[in-house]
Amino acid sequence: MSLGILLVDPQYDFFPGGSLAVTNGDQIVAPLNELMRRHPNVPLFASRDWHPPSTKHFKERGGIWPPHCVESTHGAEFHKGLEMQKARVFSKGMNPDDDAGYSAFEAVRDENGKKVTLADDLKRANVDTLIVAGLATDYCVKASVMDALKNGFVTFLFKPGVRAVNLQPDDGDKAVADMKAAGALVIE
Numbered sequence: 001m002s003l004g005i006l007l008v009d010p011q012y013d014f015f016p017g018g019s020l021a022v023t024n025g026d027q028i029v030a031p032l033n034e035l036m037r038r039h040p041n042v043p044l045f046a047s048r049d050w051h052p053p054s055t056k057h058f059k060e061r062g063g064i065w066p067p068h069c070v071e072s073t074h075g076a077e078f079h080k081g082l083e084m085q086k087a088r089v090f091s092k093g094m095n096p097d098d099d100a101g102y103s104a105f106e107a108v109r110d111e112n113g114k115k116v117t118l119a120d121d122l123k124r125a126n127v128d129t130l131i132v133a134g135l136a137t138d139y140c141v142k143a144s145v146m147d148a149l150k151n152g153f154v155t156f157l158f159k160p161g162v163r164a165v166n167l168q169p170d171d172g173d174k175a176v177a178d179m180k181a182a183g184a185l186v187i188e
Contacts, residue, residue, distance in 0.1 A: 001154070004127035005039060006118075007032065007046040007161075008104050008134030008141045010082055013068040013075035015135075020068040022136045022163045029081045031160035032133055036083055043125045045118060046084055047104035047134075047144065050076060050091035056099045063099050090118050102140050105147035119151050129154040131187070133161030138175040145179045155184045 010032070012018050015025045036044065049069035057063040069076040071094070078084060090109045093101025100106060108115040122130070130153045132145050141162050148155040157179055164172025180186060 001129050002126045003039065003129045003131065004043045004045060004122055004125060005035065006104055006130055006132045006134075006144065006148070007044070007082070007084060007087065008132060008144050009047055009049055009069070009136075010079050010084075010134050011048055011069050011075065012077055012079060013049075015079055018068065018075055019066050020165075022165055025135050025163045026079075028133065028135065028161045028163055029079060031158070033081075033083050035131065035133070035158060035161060043127060044084060044087040045090065045104075045121065046078065046087040047090045047092055047107045047118065047140070048076065048078065049093045049101065049140075051093045051101075052096045055093070055096045057093055057101065069093070088121060090121075103143035103147045104140070105144060105151065122151075122153070127153070129156070131156045131158050132184075133158040135163060136172075137162040137164035138167075138171040139165060142175040142179060145184050146182055149183050156187050157184050158187045160187075 013020050014022050050071045051069050053070050058067050090107030092107035104118050107118055130148050134141055166172050
């Protein structure tokens with residue numbers, strides 16, 4: 001078994017004070033740092049929303065979300081309290097005419113002018129088991145966990161390191177139940 005850790009969108013706009021703040025989102029920082037300290041030699045991957053200023057993802061163009069994580073803004077930066085300097089960073093949600101970009105498996109990073117997907121990088125690192133955490137449980141984390149399972153990874157949801165948007169009060173609980181039903185293992 002070769003382990004990897006995936007942090008999904010731990011960006012300022014999803015933390016308290018951000019434009020799409022997740023309630024108690026700041027409570028994931030300490031558990032995530034502890035997870036990374038316990039596994040210092042495990043490859044670390046991170047996804048980020050990296051939206052253009054105008055996109056179908058935002059309300060003004062028909063989406064359901066307020067503007068958030070606009071490329072090169074403070075809101076799109078990773079939370080500085082996270083010890084994730086060694087993370088390989090993958091960007092998603094960059095197509096202005098697409099409302100996709102929820103799953104980290106849709107994200108890419110540039111490597112010498114070539115686009116590398118998260119799945120490709122995980123395979124290159126011989127990762128077959130993935131611990132997933134981040135924001136938000138009921139959207140990008142869920143989509144990433146589901147895609148990790150579809151791509152054949154043994155997938156753990158690190159529950160202390162996630163929080164939900166909860167447009168409906170039980171969306172986060174439903175998302176965890178859906179991930180478990182699909183085969184994800186939950187680390188309480």
